[in-house]
Structure formats: structure tokens, C-alpha cells
Amino acid sequence: MAEITYREALNQALSEEISRDSNVVLMGEEVAQFKGSYKVSEGLLEEFGPERIIDTPISEAAFSGLAVGAAMMGMRPVVEFMFWSFSYVAFDQIFNNAASVRYMSGGLVNVPIVFRGPANGGTNVGATHSHTPENFAANTPGLKVICPSTPADAKGMMKAAIRDNDPVCVMENTILYNLKGEVPEDENFIIPLGKARLALEGNDLSIIAHGRSVQVALQVAETLEEKHGVSAEVLDLRSIRPLDLEAILETVKKTNRVLLVEENKPFCGVDAQIAYLIQEHAFDHLDAPVKRISAIDVPQAYSKELENFQIPNHDRVLAKAMELL
Amino acid sequence: MESIYHDADIQKGDAPTKASPTAVPLPNETDFSAVSINHSLEAEEKIRFFSQMLRIRRFEERSLRAYQQGHIGGFLHLYIGQEAVAVGSVSVMSQDDHVITAYRDHGHAIAVGMEMDECMAELYGKKTGCSKGKGGSMHFFAPDKNFWGGHGIVGGQTPLGLGMAYALKTKGTKGACLCFMGDGATNQGSFYESLNLASLWNLPVIYVIENNGYSMGTSESRHSAGEPLARRGEAFDIDWSVHQGHDLYEVRSAIHNALSRARENSRPSVLEIVTYRYRGHSVADPDQTYRSKEEIEEYKENKDPINLFRDKLLKEGVLTDDKIKALDKAAKDEAEASAEFALASPFPDVSELMDDVYWETDNPEEKSSSGTIFFESSR
Numbered sequence: 001m002a003e004i005t006y007r008e009a010l011n012q013a014l015s016e017e018i019s020r021d022s023n024v025v026l027m028g029e030e031v032a033q034f035k036g037s038y039k040v041s042e043g044l045l046e047e048f049g050p051e052r053i054i055d056t057p058i059s060e061a062a063f064s065g066l067a068v069g070a071a072m073m074g075m076r077p078v079v080e081f082m083f084w085s086f087s088y089v090a091f092d093q094i095f096n097n098a099a100s101v102r103y104m105s106g107g108l109v110n111v112p113i114v115f116r117g118p119a120n121g122g123t124n125v126g127a128t129h130s131h132t133p134e135n136f137a138a139n140t141p142g143l144k145v146i147c148p149s150t151p152a153d154a155k156g157m158m159k160a161a162i163r164d165n166d167p168v169c170v171m172e173n174t175i176l177y178n179l180k181g182e183v184p185e186d187e188n189f190i191i192p193l194g195k196a197r198l199a200l201e202g203n204d205l206s207i208i209a210h211g212r213s214v215q216v217a218l219q220v221a222e223t224l225e226e227k228h229g230v231s232a233e234v235l236d237l238r239s240i241r242p243l244d245l246e247a248i249l250e251t252v253k254k255t256n257r258v259l260l261v262e263e264n265k266p267f268c269g270v271d272a273q274i275a276y277l278i279q280e281h282a283f284d285h286l287d288a289p290v291k292r293i294s295a296i297d298v299p300q301a302y303s304k305e306l307e308n309f310q311i312p313n314h315d316r317v318l319a320k321a322m323e324l325l
Numbered sequence: 326m327e328s329i330y331h332d333a334d335i336q337k338g339d340a341p342t343k344a345s346p347t348a349v350p351l352p353n354e355t356d357f358s359a360v361s362i363n364h365s366l367e368a369e370e371k372i373r374f375f376s377q378m379l380r381i382r383r384f385e386e387r388s389l390r391a392y393q394q395g396h397i398g399g400f401l402h403l404y405i406g407q408e409a410v411a412v413g414s415v416s417v418m419s420q421d422d423h424v425i426t427a428y429r430d431h432g433h434a435i436a437v438g439m440e441m442d443e444c445m446a447e448l449y450g451k452k453t454g455c456s457k458g459k460g461g462s463m464h465f466f467a468p469d470k471n472f473w474g475g476h477g478i479v480g481g482q483t484p485l486g487l488g489m490a491y492a493l494k495t496k497g498t499k500g501a502c503l504c505f506m507g508d509g510a511t512n513q514g515s516f517y518e519s520l521n522l523a524s525l526w527n528l529p530v531i532y533v534i535e536n537n538g539y540s541m542g543t544s545e546s547r548h549s550a551g552e553p554l555a556r557r558g559e560a561f562d563i564d565w566s567v568h569q570g571h572d573l574y575e576v577r578s579a580i581h582n583a584l585s586r587a588r589e590n591s592r593p594s595v596l597e598i599v600t601y602r603y604r605g606h607s608v609a610d611p612d613q614t615y616r617s618k619e620e621i622e623e624y625k626e627n628k629d630p631i632n633l634f635r636d637k638l639l640k641e642g643v644l645t646d647d648k649i650k651a652l653d654k655a656a657k658d659e660a661e662a663s664a665e666f667a668l669a670s671p672f673p674d675v676s677e678l679m680d681d682v683y684w685e686t687d688n689p690e691e692k693s694s695s696g697t698i699f700f701e702s703s704r
């Protein structure tokens with residue numbers, strides 16, 4: 001296994017899948033000549049040429065819809081949004097078309113498409129560029145949504161997403177792009193969607209998170225261990241829909257105390273659903289009410305002083321964890 | 326590309342019509358100083374325009390340094406090279422006219438009269454910033470100066486500009502909305518929906534396409550079919566024309582004509598103003614893959630809007646070398662002072678994070694709804 005970055009892992013996944021299947025193409029703004037705004041597609045234009053790695057104008061509604069149409073005809077487009085925030089101008093194509101065509105055709109038509117790009121705060125780019133719409137996607141039957149938090153997951157889940165026969169929304173994270181980790185080189189390394197990952201074993205408390213919040217949860221677990229002698233378990237959801245309910249219930253039944261962490265805004269966020277599922281299925285196993293921490297419930301602030309506080313940072317997560325003990 | 330006037334709307338005394346899109350670009354081929362709107366200018370006004378362009382440039386150069394020093398985060402899209410567009414446009418506005426633009430907004434902000442201090446402080450994320458540190462570089466606002474932002478989503482401001490024109494018309498105000506946008510932004514669908522409504526409903530909106538040749542790293546020929554971009558207005562029966570953005574006089578003349586059309590006939594316009602940005606798309610863009618150094622140098626050398634206007638004013642005898650030096654020093658000092666102001670200003674307190682989301686939580690005495698409005702927050 002080689003140690004590579006999250007960015008390189010995505011790049012490998014794309015490269016391998018584009019060579020494996022002639023139906024796979026990558027399109028989006030600046031993906032080809034500019035190598036991707038965050039350099040995720042570095043080298044791909046040279047490797048596969050402009051027919052497979054396609055620069056588009058700033059016309060998200062048109063190229064997302066084009067990709068849905070092509071997917072209906074059997075292609076497997078991977079659509080990059082420079083930020084998921086920009087997918088909002090293509091909302092209709094994702095949420096009406098990609099999500100509903102299969103159902104509305106009574107299963108006659110499939111939409112094997114991947115919508116991918118970063119969806120995160122924490123980089124001081126303000127309210128219009130910091131959306132985390134995994135809850136919108138997860139709230140829409142017909143779509144799948146995943147939030148890989150490590151380089152290995154980025155590769156294995158991206159490959160699974162491209163091979164999937166339904167629309168998959170892949171929420172990446174600009175802060176994770178430089179994160180390094182061991183990643184298998186095997187071309188058939190696939191992480192099936194809907195399988196959570198036990199990121200850290202522990203006994204006193206379960207921290208359940210997705211995306212970059214998993215990395216924050218791990219740091220908090222370390223502090224809990226070192227400073228407070230508390231052993232926290234960290235469960236990485238990886239995939240929001242499909243959701244690994246079994247793994248969630250297993251950790252809850254083991255530690256009996258749960259803290260949910262997400263970078264999403266709280267109201268109708270992903271963890272609202274998880275909290276509901278826990279009380280529904282494991283109420284008798286809880287020694288305390290489920291606690292939850294998310295981004296603070298206002299549009300993303302620009303000022304770093306505000307935004308660093310707004311996102312669920314180490315200290316805010318730690319304080320919330322302490323309330324459970 | 327030369328100036329191409331499509332509409333027969335040119336005022337008496339204006340430059341002659343040229344319709345040759347393939348012509349070799351030559352700076353200042355047409356003398357727009359003879360156009361009445363420019364001819365009538367007082368020396369003082371000309372000096373003010375010159376100084377405004379200079380102030381924008383010095384402000385941005387200072388902000389670039391602050392970014393490199395780590396005082397500014399996120400994105401910083403510099404307007405350097407395009408100054409004559411904002412200054413020229415704003416210079417012909419009346420107090421009933423309004424402006425809205427995209428994320429490359431510092432030039433427009435200073436042109437409408439926003440202070441360097443509040444702008445720099447916003448970039449620094451400080452409480453004293455124009456948006457209290459909540460908006461950042463892409464989201465400057467000054468409604469008291471008829472400046473309605475700073476918008477981060479490409480094309481997102483184009484329906485808003487339409488809405489402003491609609492409100493002006495509905496309220497019976499004889500004003501217009503200048504909606505600035507980039508060449509890349511012309512490929513957003515909302516722009517065409519807006520053009521249709523603008524024409525159908527006779528709304529006084531002027532779409533000013535600041536064509537700097539690039540949408541990030543994608544050149545116009547790689548992002549857009551059909552030239553010139555402004556011609557797209559024709560499908561909607563909207564008057565359109567193409568102009569050179571390095572000539573402040575030409576910008577003034579073009580915007581003045583469009584404003585007259587809007588005020589007198591409540592008709593929209595699409596103006597394409599050819600310009601150039603010297604810096605990368607944002608400060609984070611290494612700017613090495615999609616254009617040559619020579620191309621940038623060429624423009625700086627021959628079409629710098631500030632130098633060209635300076636030379637004109639020298640020739641007209643309006644400016645002297647000493648006066649130029651003094652104006653430049655004043656602009657630099659003002660920019661430096663704004664950086665000092667920003668640095669010394671406090672960050673917003675986290676207790677202010679929840680302010681400015683809903684009108685009624687900021688004005689609890691006038692609260693008109695009940696129920697919980699914030700969730701799992703510190704308030």
C-alpha cells in the first residue's frame with residue numbers, strides 16, 4: 001500500500017474507472033486544462049484526452065442535465081462541481097431529473113451518474129461557497145450520498161459510486177484534499193456504499209460523524225483519552241444514504257452514550273435523522289439523551305474568527321462530549 | 326475587436342459607427358473625448374476619475390500584500406486592469422441609478438464611494454468592515470450608495486439586477502440598474518431568462534459584460550459560441566454594443582447612452598466592454614497554464630486604462646507630473662492607512678454570529694412570528 005493524499009486517491013479512482021469503462025467521462029469547469037480547481041484531475045487530460053476529460057462553460061444546469069440525459073442512454077458521466085454550492089443552480093437537474101427518472105419510468109430507465117465536488121466550510125469563503133447539502137440529497141429518494149473522510153475511502157467509494165447504477169452525490173472536502181493515508185493500489189479496491197467504518201474502538205462514549213467531522217472526532221477522542229481518561233469510540237458513517245443503521249446501533253448498544261457530529265447546519269440535518277433512528281431502535285440502551293453538535297445555525301460567516309467558531313471545532317465538540325460523561 | 330455600435334441610438338456628436346469585428350485592435354482609434362458627455366467635463370471631474378482609478382488600484386495592490394501576509398483569507402479576486410469600467414460607468418450614473426455586480430467587486434465598491442477603510446476591514450474579516458466581517462471580499466454591500474453587492478455565485482446577480490429595474494419602474498423612479506457580470510457569466514441560464522423578461526416587460530436594466538477574455542482559466546473561445554457576446558441580446562430585441570474598456574471616455578459614452586435608453590424608453594441594454602485582468606482569477610490562481618506572460622505585458626504596456634487616461638489628461642493639460650505624483654501618493658497613503666485601520670480593528674465577537682440572520686431576531690420588540698427559529702445554537 002502506498003501513502004497518498006485524498007486528492008491523489010480521488011485522482012486514481014477516476015483514472016482507473018475511466019480506463020476500465022469507456023462509458024465513463026469526467027466533465028465540469030476547469031477539470032481538463034486547468035487540472036481541476038483543486039487539482040483533483042491532474043494528468044487526466046494527458047492520459048485520456050479531451051473527449052473523456054471535458055471542460056465546460058459555467059453552465060451547471062446545462063451540463064448536469066446533459067450528463068443526466070447521457071446517463072439515461074447508458075453513459076456513466078462524472079460531473080464535477082467546483083463547489084457543491086454551485087450545484088444549486090442545477091438543482092432541478094439533480095433533484096427532479098436525476099433523482100426521479102427511474103421511479104417515474106417504472107424502472108425502465110436508469111441514471112448511473114456521479115455528481116462530485118467539495119462541500120465544506122472552514123476556509124473563509126463565505127456564505128455562498130460553503131454549503132454542505134448532504135442532507136438535501138439524503139432527503140431525496142432516488143439519490144445516494146456519500147462523504148468519504150479518508151484517502152482510502154475517497155478512492156474505494158468513488159470507484160463504487162462510478163460503478164453504481166443510480167445517481168450518487170459524492171461530497172468531498174477542500175480541507176481533506178491534502179490529508180495523507182494508506183491506500184490500496186488494487187484496481188478492484190471497492191468500498192461498498194452503505195458500510196460504516198469503526199474509526200476508533202472505545203467503551204465510554206460513541207462519537208458518530210461523517211466527512212471531515214470524523215477527523216475532528218478522532219482528535220477529540222485523543223484529548224478525551226489523554227486529559228480525561230475517557231475511551232471514546234468513533235464511527236465514520238462514510239455513506240449517508242444508504243445508511244449503515246446496524247453499525248450505528250451496534251456502537252450505541254456498546255457504549256450507551258452518543259455524540260453526533262456534523263458540519264451540516266442543524267435543522268433537518270443528517271444527524272437529526274440519526275438521532276431519531278437511535279431513540280427508535282435503541283432507546284433502552286441509552287444512559288443519556290443523544291447529544292449533537294453541528295455548524296452553528298446561521299449562514300456561513302466569512303471572518304475566520306466567526307467561522308472557526310461556527311464549524312464544529314475541536315473545543316466545541318470536546319465540550320459537548322464532556323456533557324455526556 | 327473595435328467598438329461596434331449596433332443600435333442607431335448614438336447621440337449627435339458621438340463617434341461614427343464601426344462594424345468590423347475582425348479589425349485589428351488599436352488603442353484610442355476613436356476619440357471619445359469629443360463625445361458631448363465627455364466634452365462637457367470640467368478639469369476637476371476628470372482628475373477625480375483619474376484619482377478614483379488610481380485609488381482602486383492602490384487599494385487592491387495593498388490588499389494583495391495583506392493576503393500574502395496572511396491577514397486576508399478565502400478568495401481575493403482583483404480588479405486590476407479593469408478600473409476604467411467601474412469608474413467610467415459610475416461616473417455617468419444619476420442618484421436614481423443602481424449597481425449590482427459579481428464577486429470581483431472592490432472596484433465598483435470604491436467607485437460608488439465606499440471608503441477604503443470599511444472595504445479593507447471587510448477583507449480582514451473585521452467588525453468594522455462594510456458587512457461586519459460576515460460577507461468577505463465577494464460580498465461587499467452599500468445600499469446607501471445604491472450598491473447592492475457583491476455576489477459570489479456566477480450569474481446569480483443577473484435576475485437580481487432585473488428585479489431592481491422592475492422595482493424602480495414599479496415605483497415610478499426614473500432610474501436604471503447597471504448589472505455588471507463577466508464573460509463567463511453569460512453562460513448561466515438565469516441570464517437568458519432575465520434578458521427575456523427585461524425585454525418583454527420593458528425593464529430599465531443594463532447588463533454590462535466586463536469581457537476580460539477569461540472565465541477562470543477558460544478563454545472566451547473555449548467557453549462561448551458566437552461572437553460578440555453582447556449580440557446574444559439581439560435574440561430578445563435588446564440593444565447591444567461592444568466597447569473598449571481601457572478608454573474611460575468610451576465607457577462613459579456607452580453607459581450614458583444605455584442609461585438614456587433606460588430612463589427615456591424603459592428599455593434594457595446589453596453592453597460588452599472589452600477589458601483585461603492583470604492578476605490571476607483569484608490570488609490563489611497561479612495563472613500559468615492558460616495565457617502567456619507576453620499577453621499580459623502587452624496589455625499593460627498598450628492598454629492600461631490608468632496610463633492611457635493619464636496621458637490624455639497630460640495632453641489636455643489637465644494634469645501635470647507633479648499633480649500625478651501627489652495623487653498617487655495620496656492613494657497609496659490612503660490604502661496603507663486602510664490596512665492599518667483594518668489591522669487595528671477588532672474581529673467580530675462570536676456573540677454576534679447570530680445577528681443579521683432574521684430581521685425580527687435583531688428587532689425583538691417588533692417580533693411578528695412565534696416559535697423557535699434557531700436550533701442547537703449558542704443563543
Ligand SMILES: Cc1ncc(C[n+]2csc(CCOP(=O)(O)OP(=O)(O)O)c2C)c(N)n1
Pocket residue numbers: 029058060082086089429477478479506507508509510511537539540541606
Ligand atoms: C455557479 C457558479 N459556478 C462556478 C463558480 C466558480 N467561479 C467563480 S468565478 C468563475 C469564472 C467567472 O468568469 P467571468 O464571468 O468571466 O468573470 P471574471 O472572473 O473574469 O471577472 C467561476 C467558474 C461560481 N462562483 N458560481
Ligand SMILES: [Mg+2]
Pocket residue numbers: 507508509535536537538539540541
Ligand atoms: Mg472573465
